[in-house]
Amino acid sequence: MGIFNNLFFRKKQSLSQEAKIETRRRNIRWENPANWFNFHKHTRSDFYRYVRDNIPLISASVWAWVRLCFTPQHYVITGTESEKKRAEVVLDRLGKRIFEGISRKDGVKSLLELFFLEIFTTGRFAGEIVQLASGRGIDYFHTIDSYEIIWEKKGRWIPYIERDGKKISLDDERFFYYGLGADLKNPAGVSPISAIPFVAEIEERMLEDMSLYSHNAGVPRLHIKITPPEPMKGESQANYAKRINSYFDETVEKFKYLDPDDNIFTWSDVEIDLVGGTGGVPFTWRLNREQVIEDVITGMRLFPWVVGRTHGTTKNWVQAQFNLLMQEVDSIQEEAKAFADWLRNTELQMQGIDAKSSNIFAPNQDPFILEKAKSNAIMFDTVDRKVKRGYISKDDGAKELGYHKVFKKD
Secondary structure (H helix, E strand, O other): OHHHHHHHHHHHHHHHHHHHHHHHHHOHHHOOHHHHOOOOHHHHHHHHHHHHHHOHHHHHHHHHHHHHHOOOEEEEEEOOHHHHHHHHHHHHHHHHHOEOOOOOOOHHHHHHHHHHHHHHHOOEEEEEEEEOOOOOOEEEEEEEOHHHEEEEEEOEEEEEEEEOOEEEEOOOOOEEEEEOOOOOOOOOOOOHHHHOHHHHHHHHHHHHHHHHHHHHOOOOEEEEEEOOOOOOOOOOHHHHHHHHHHHHHHHHHHHHOOOOOOOOOOOOOEEEEEEOOOOHHHHHHHHHHHHHHHHHHHHOOOOHHHHOOOOOOOHHHHHHHHHHHHHHHHHHHHHHHHHHHHHHHHHHHHOOOOOEEEEEEOOOOOOOHHHHHHHHHHHHHHHHHHHHOOOOOHHHHHHHOOOOOOOOOO
């Protein structure tokens, strides 16, 4: 029995080890992003885009952020009626030419969609206005790879870019820049993806390991044990080993090519057990992967349910998460609004039109609007009873409801 087992496992271990080495060699690119991507300072933005486009969970997270922020929108113009009519014509023409790519919708909206996509991919968005040849208006907005911008502190931070071997300052009225999460030491901003390549590597490697596990041990299989025959009288050790090895190989070949309707005949020396396919290990795999997935989603500043993952959160907790998420969306939309207003109002100013434009984003649909309406109704009734019973004045009641004072007709 010992000779058989040693021979069998010696052969299998050798093949398994070689397979492991080869698998490791094929997947060495996951050891370090630099091994599978030409990664350095000036290609960092390309790296983030590559990660966004090739890792499903990150792609879904970026897509969710963009869709949450890029809600239906319009702009309103303030000014005299004559100036407002002139402004409408001018801004309509601007929308048809300002986007440097191909767009069938208003060019400013296309730029805002690109703004959100870049912000949640690279953490930065930059560009400059290109004037018409006449100098009386904007031709288009030229986007710049924000990772090509150099920041130098001269009292305050000044952005530069190298062109034709020269360092050109971008600190003028034609230049726009926004960095997500900029701080005192880093005015450029930080990409949300920068927090998760390591975790994403673990998640991708875990998927590969799960695949190998499912292929090799995730389903029930047969463990066949063969008892070697007894040595013949006067048989040498070498001849005995040759005979039992030949018998072993013949039996293995029979099992290897055994069709579903075939039978195998041996002496009563073959033992068959069922191994693998246990339920506990796949469950452990699932728990471990859920933890890694949550780390990726947390790095993207989202919640699991936003990208279609539900790990047992309660309704009240999801409502609190929704409110927090909407506050974050509002803050990012304010930056996009400032960008859109800057473009349109710069065009109006260059055209000599005395009017102002203001971009307005529609709020995201609130799934808890009914609960909030009921809560507001209860609060109103409570304040109203306080006023009627003389506990507080009408003005105090109005302030509790969020109004400056009681409305009075003239």
